[in-house]
Amino acid sequence: MQKVGFFRSIHVKFVLIYVMLILIAMQIIGLYFASELEETLKKNFTQSIDDRMNMMEFSVREEMNNGKFTDDPKALEESLKNVLNGFTSEDINETRVINSKYTVLATSVLENRSMIGQVSKDEIIRKSLTSESPADTIRLDNKGYRIWVRAMPITSGKEVIGTLYVESDIEKVFTQIDEVNEILAVGTAVSLTITVILGIFIAQTMTRPISDMRRHAQAMAKGNYSQKVHVYGNDEMGQLAIAFNHLTNQLQESQSTTESERRKLASVLENMTDGVIATDRKGRVSLINDSALSMLRMTRDIVLNRPISSILGVEQEYDFEDLIQINDSIALDFSTVERPYILRATFSVTQRETGFVNGLIVVLHDNTEQEKIDMERREFVSNVSHELRTPLTTMRSYLEALAEGAWKNEEIAPAFLHVTQTETERMIRLVNDLLKLSRMDSRDYDLNKEWVEFNHFFNSIIDRFDFSKSQDVRFQRLLPSTDLFVEIDTDKMTQVIDNIISNALKYSPNGGNVRFGITVSDQFINVMISDDGMGIPKENVKRIFDRFYRADRARSRAMGGTGLGLAIAREMVMAHGGDIWAESEEGRGTTIFFTLPFEQQEDGEWD
Numbered sequence: 001m002q003k004v005g006f007f008r009s010i011h012v013k014f015v016l017i018y019v020m021l022i023l024i025a026m027q028i029i030g031l032y033f034a035s036e037l038e039e040t041l042k043k044n045f046t047q048s049i050d051d052r053m054n055m056m057e058f059s060v061r062e063e064m065n066n067g068k069f070t071d072d073p074k075a076l077e078e079s080l081k082n083v084l085n086g087f088t089s090e091d092i093n094e095t096r097v098i099n100s101k102y103t104v105l106a107t108s109v110l111e112n113r114s115m116i117g118q119v120s121k122d123e124i125i126r127k128s129l130t131s132e133s134p135a136d137t138i139r140l141d142n143k144g145y146r147i148w149v150r151a152m153p154i155t156s157g158k159e160v161i162g163t164l165y166v167e168s169d170i171e172k173v174f175t176q177i178d179e180v181n182e183i184l185a186v187g188t189a190v191s192l193t194i195t196v197i198l199g200i201f202i203a204q205t206m207t208r209p210i211s212d213m214r215r216h217a218q219a220m221a222k223g224n225y226s227q228k229v230h231v232y233g234n235d236e237m238g239q240l241a242i243a244f245n246h247l248t249n250q251l252q253e254s255q256s257t258t259e260s261e262r263r264k265l266a267s268v269l270e271n272m273t274d275g276v277i278a279t280d281r282k283g284r285v286s287l288i289n290d291s292a293l294s295m296l297r298m299t300r301d302i303v304l305n306r307p308i309s310s311i312l313g314v315e316q317e318y319d320f321e322d323l324i325q326i327n328d329s330i331a332l333d334f335s336t337v338e339r340p341y342i343l344r345a346t347f348s349v350t351q352r353e354t355g356f357v358n359g360l361i362v363v364l365h366d367n368t369e370q371e372k373i374d375m376e377r378r379e380f381v382s383n384v385s386h387e388l389r390t391p392l393t394t395m396r397s398y399l400e401a402l403a404e405g406a407w408k409n410e411e412i413a414p415a416f417l418h419v420t421q422t423e424t425e426r427m428i429r430l431v432n433d434l435l436k437l438s439r440m441d442s443r444d445y446d447l448n449k450e451w452v453e454f455n456h457f458f459n460s461i462i463d464r465f466d467f468s469k470s471q472d473v474r475f476q477r478l479l480p481s482t483d484l485f486v487e488i489d490t491d492k493m494t495q496v497i498d499n500i501i502s503n504a505l506k507y508s509p510n511g512g513n514v515r516f517g518i519t520v521s522d523q524f525i526n527v528m529i530s531d532d533g534m535g536i537p538k539e540n541v542k543r544i545f546d547r548f549y550r551a552d553r554a555r556s557r558a559m560g561g562t563g564l565g566l567a568i569a570r571e572m573v574m575a576h577g578g579d580i581w582a583e584s585e586e587g588r589g590t591t592i593f594f595t596l597p598f599e600q601q602e603d604g605e606w607d
């Protein structure tokens with residue numbers, strides 16, 4: 001989780017806000033206080049100067065009125081000086097008396113005596129005389145100190161006879177104000193420092209529960225529910241901490257319920273024989289169980305997050321939208337030449353109550369066996385109908401020809417009748433073969449087993465073919481001289497051997513040798529019948545035991561074959577507990593092997 005920067009932390013914010021507020025408050029107080037103080041001090045100062053000036057004005061007016069009658073300016077100056085000196089004090093720098101013609105009559109400062117008799121150009125003086133009212137201002141003296149100058153007109157009766165000019169030392173007031181301001185500033189700094197320190201502690205008590213909760217929330221996000229937030233008090237923070245702890249408990253409980261449900265679901269999914277795939281709402285695989293992986297022959301990391309249609313190999317036919325619409329199931333054909341492999345996929349959409357599609361669940365079921373059976377059944381029915389239709393159409397055309405008058409022709413009629421007869425026989429043979437197979441399929445048969453000596457039994461069948469064979473074929477017998485007693489159903493075994501030998505003759509159009517052999521192993525006798533005939537293409541060797549299979553349809557049909565002979569032979573050998581197989585090379589010949597269970601007789605057992 002993200003770390004909170006120092007200046008962004010709530011703790012620092014608290015302290016900053018706190019300090020700012022105090023600073024603003026103190027600033028306002030300080031400003032108000034300083035300006036009020038300045039105002040009051042100035043007012044007091046000017047008031048006291050003003051009061052004295054009023055008294056001075058009275059005395060000066062008296063002197064001036066008395067001096068009107070003397071022509072001696074010196075005497076007037078002297079008397080005025082005495083009056084002014086009577087008012088000297090620390091805060092008054094200089095006092096001057098100026099007459100209405102702007103001429104300086106007297107000054108309290110000795111060094112400035114030179115200006116007596118001069119015309120004053122001072123603005124304040126001129127202003128007070130012209131406006132006939134007091135004027136004042138603050139200005140700097142030649143040492144750079146602030147002074148307050150005031151000129152007060154001296155009126156006798158209604159006539160202004162001059163003005164009283166006073167320079168007072170106001171700098172002291174400003175120094176006082178500065179000192180007070182300094183004290184205020186120091187006070188502010190000290191109190192701020194103290195409040196900052198206090199603020200840090202106070203803010204800590206407020207933010208500690210918050211940072212506690214933050215830490216615990218981070219731990220919870222990582223799945224650690226064991227810790228509890230400390231409850232510091234019963235204020236809002238305390239209540240929040242209690243609520244937080246309660247929430248943690250609830251979350252932990254629901255988390256563990258979800259987890260156990262998840263585990264249950266996972267174990268159900270993993271132990272299912274059917275494959276299950278789930279997708280997200282965009283059709284990408286989000287979950288797949290092991291059965292589905294092994295059915296699709298893929299690994300989990302390849303499959304996850306890939307589109308479902310490409311995983312199922314149907315991207316050409318269906319996109320995700322189409323798959324959602326499928327209410328039924330579809331067959332997925334992964335068959336190869338060697339191995340049929342068909343999966344059935346059933347789809348169901350996961351939806352919210354609003355109808356919003358959340359994803360798709362696909363259940364895969366290995367349907368190969370079922371599909372194979374279905375296919376075989378369809379093939380079988382079509383084969384049977386085809387096999388029956390061919391002789392029937394042949395017969396119909398011959399019978400039609402006979403009916404239309406061919407019966408009268410003594411030369412053709414017997415030949416036509418012969419054809420219909422052989423076709424009928426073929427059909428009967430076919431139906432009999434089918435009956436045999438169907439009985440064997442439904443296990444509705446008994447083996448009439450008896451003990452026979454196999455060498456003798458085998459020889460007698462070979463003899464029968466040897467006598468009746470029409471081709472130029474030589475029989476070679478490689479049979480053991482010892483007696484081999486086996487328990488077999490002689491009728492059925494005769495059919496097996498008959499079919500194998502007749503095949504060997506049928507499919508050896510150019511003659512050659514037919515070899516018969518028997519070898520004996522521990523528990524089986526191994527019978528071999530081999531020819532030098534046309535052979536069977538390698539890829540079809542296994543299929544010759546399938547029903548209706550014929551390597552060369554036209555040829556074997558011409559030979560009157562139905563393609564059921566070896567299928568029946570296989571069923572019969574299997575029923576005896578043996579096995580049958582073929583080896584062949586195209587153009588070179590074929591060998592059929594079959595085994596029969598055999599128990600080696602101990603010598604002298606019958607003695």
Ligand code: ATP
Pocket residue numbers: 499503504505507508531533534535536544545549550551552556560561562563564565566567589590
């Ligand atoms: P049926 O035996 O019912 O009269 P069929 O001989 O055609 O008819 P199967 O005996 O089952 O049927 O033989 C199946 C096919 O196997 C034959 O059609 C033939 O193509 C092939 N086949 C069987 N034996 C040989 C053989 N010895 N040499 C060459 N091909 C053979």
Ligand code: MG
Pocket residue numbers: 499500502503561565566
């Ligand atoms: Mg045959």
